Amino acid sequence: xxxxxxxxxxxxxxxxxxxxxxxxxxxxxxxxxxxxxxxxxxxxxxxxxxxxxxxxxxxxxxxxxxxxxxxxxxxxxxxxxxxxxxxxxxxxxxxxxxxxxxxxxxxxxxxxxxxxxxxxxxxxxxxxxxxxxxxx
Amino acid sequence: xxxxxxxxxxxxxxxxxxxxxxxxxxxxxxxxxxxxxxxxxxxxxxxxxxxxxxxxxxxxxxxxxxxxxxxxxxxxxxxxxxxxxxxxxxxxxxxxxxxxxxxxxxxxxxxxxxxxxxxx
Amino acid sequence: xxxxxxxxxxxxxxxxxxxxxxxxxxxxxxxxxxxxxxxxxxxxxxxxxxxxxxxxxxxxxxxxxxxxxxxxxxxxxxxxxxxxxxxxxxxxxxxxxxxxxxxxxxxxxxxxxxxxxxxxxxxxxxxxxxxxxxxxxxxxxxxxxxxxxxxxxxxxxxxxxxxxxxxxxxxxxxxxxxxxxxxxxxxxxxxxxxxxxxxxxxxxxxxxxxxxxxxxxxxxxxxxxxxxxxxxxxxxxxxxxxxxxxxxxxxx
Ligand code: SF4
Ligand code: FES
Numbered sequence: 330x331x332x333x334x335x336x337x338x339x340x341x342x343x344x345x346x347x348x349x350x351x352x353x354x355x356x357x358x359x360x361x362x363x364x365x366x367x368x369x370x371x372x373x374x375x376x377x378x379x380x381x382x383x384x385x386x387x388x389x390x391x392x393x394x395x396x397x398x399x400x401x402x403x404x405x406x407x408x409x410x411x412x413x414x415x416x417x418x419x420x421x422x423x424x425x426x427x428x429x430x431x432x433x434x435x436x437x438x439x440x441x442x443x444x445x446x447x448x449x450x451x452x453x454x455x456x457x458x459x460x461x462x463x464x465x
Numbered sequence: 466x467x468x469x470x471x472x473x474x475x476x477x478x479x480x481x482x483x484x485x486x487x488x489x490x491x492x493x494x495x496x497x498x499x500x501x502x503x504x505x506x507x508x509x510x511x512x513x514x515x516x517x518x519x520x521x522x523x524x525x526x527x528x529x530x531x532x533x534x535x536x537x538x539x540x541x542x543x544x545x546x547x548x549x550x551x552x553x554x555x556x557x558x559x560x561x562x563x564x565x566x567x568x569x570x571x572x573x574x575x576x577x578x579x580x581x582x583x584x585x
Numbered sequence: 586x587x588x589x590x591x592x593x594x595x596x597x598x599x600x601x602x603x604x605x606x607x608x609x610x611x612x613x614x615x616x617x618x619x620x621x622x623x624x625x626x627x628x629x630x631x632x633x634x635x636x637x638x639x640x641x642x643x644x645x646x647x648x649x650x651x652x653x654x655x656x657x658x659x660x661x662x663x664x665x666x667x668x669x670x671x672x673x674x675x676x677x678x679x680x681x682x683x684x685x686x687x688x689x690x691x692x693x694x695x696x697x698x699x700x701x702x703x704x705x706x707x708x709x710x711x712x713x714x715x716x717x718x719x720x721x722x723x724x725x726x727x728x729x730x731x732x733x734x735x736x737x738x739x740x741x742x743x744x745x746x747x748x749x750x751x752x753x754x755x756x757x758x759x760x761x762x763x764x765x766x767x768x769x770x771x772x773x774x775x776x777x778x779x780x781x782x783x784x785x786x787x788x789x790x791x792x793x794x795x796x797x798x799x800x801x802x803x804x805x806x807x808x809x810x811x812x813x814x815x816x817x818x819x820x821x822x823x824x825x826x827x828x829x830x831x832x833x834x835x836x837x
Pocket of ligand 2: 645
């Protein structure tokens with residue numbers, strides 16, 4: 330004793346399993362995981378672009394692989410992750426960009442809504458264009 | 466300047482790639498992987514081999530340039546996120562190793578995309 | 586009437602004393618009162634059951650920031666955590682994670698104090714006139730509103746206990762200190778942006794943050810430290826490119 334400090338503290342960390350500990354953490358973790366699915370999809374497109382320059386049979390074999398039922402399930406899961414990314418990305422923008430007009434922060438919706446609008450337009454235009462090329 | 470981070474480079478590319486992925490990733494996955502596969506004929510035709518299919522989609526140079534830019538930005542975005550997720554999972558690798566591995570892989574993929582689109 | 590069986594609630598309280606080898610959990614039965622918070626239960630335990638239980642508290646009204654603990658795994662001000670929210674129990678009370686535990690629920694805040702000081706959370710004047718008490722520095726309500734939210738912090742450190750980055754990085758300056766840095770950087774009376782820059786713009790400053798955002802979710806004062814850090818990243822990135830591309834616009 331004599332004023333001597335005996336403290337030998339223990340450190341307790343939230344730990345690497347933080348993402349299992351609360352639904353809000355889990356959602357953030359899924360948001361981050363979207364990057365893995367998106368990266369794989371980019372590689373699939375890269376291979377598609379490469380095969381498009383190869384003989385028709387090679388290309389068709391790749392399409393058959395890409396469109397087999399198992400892969401379609403994977404694409405559906407990927408699109409769910411991509412949509413989660415879209416949704417969270419748009420919604421988090423107001424925290425990063427604080428625009429003040431006459432001393433007040435503009436409502437988050439004013440930043441969020443136009444992004445969803447742009448998304449709908451981009452998605453619609455691209456599908457229409459691909460459809461037009463395919464049908465034409 | 467001591468200890469000044471160069472993370473702004475990655476963070477700003479992550480941001481650009483993030484908005485790009487948010488806008489384009491869902492529709493890209495749909496067009497490439499789902500539309501044609503589930504029997505939407507026009508979608509199947511659009512991805513068919515040759516001048517009337519995928520060749521028509523990619524005929525114009527600006528289209529290929531924009532597609533390449535989109536894919537590259539999305540790739541860097543994903544690399545940045547994967548790197549930070551690994552760190553947050555307490556993966557104890559030297560920072561430089563993670564940086565080289567993640568952005569290096571993204572650079573390789575982006576270069577391949579550029580080559581493939583240029584030779585198309 | 587006196588025959589009514591009193592409702593009790595079970596507490597599992599983290600116990601650790603410096604001369605112990607291992608922490609342990611101790612069980613206590615505490616009478617349930619509708620208007621009691623977890624801090625009342627801790628006080629009940631200390632006053633009537635076990636005087637050795639150690640924890641911090643002061644104001645009992647969510648102002649002093651000293652009573653933070655993990656309540657059923659969630660960082661909470663124990664003076665604001667009503668027992669009724671946790672009925673029928675049990676309630677597990679542990680010290681805030683991501684800190685060294687000195688004794689029972691008491692954590693060491695030394696590391697945080699160093700980080701807080703490193704961002705110089707006070708008004709800095711280039712003319713050194715802060716000790717000239719004769720000067721007045723006027724500020725409009727709009728200018729005040731620009732940083733007001735970030736000035737509400739009570740240093741309760743719940744945000745650090747919620748932060749996955751703080752869980753693996755000792756050096757990360759962390760949510761509350763970075764929010765306070767932003768609070769002073771946004772203050773029109775302050776001229777210390779340059780002085781804070783080197784600390785904030787390091788990796789261990791804002792750039793280690795991966796925007797999990799749970800700090801803002803647990804903050805009892807709605808400070809939104811995650812937003813403060815994101816906004817600082819935006820300013821920091823612009824600053825970085827300005828230095829890179831237009832170095833002549835940067836004063837040394
Ligand atoms: S930012 Fe909020 S949670 Fe963090 S120390 Fe301040 S008041 Fe507490
Ligand atoms: S005792 Fe002061 S904040 Fe809880």
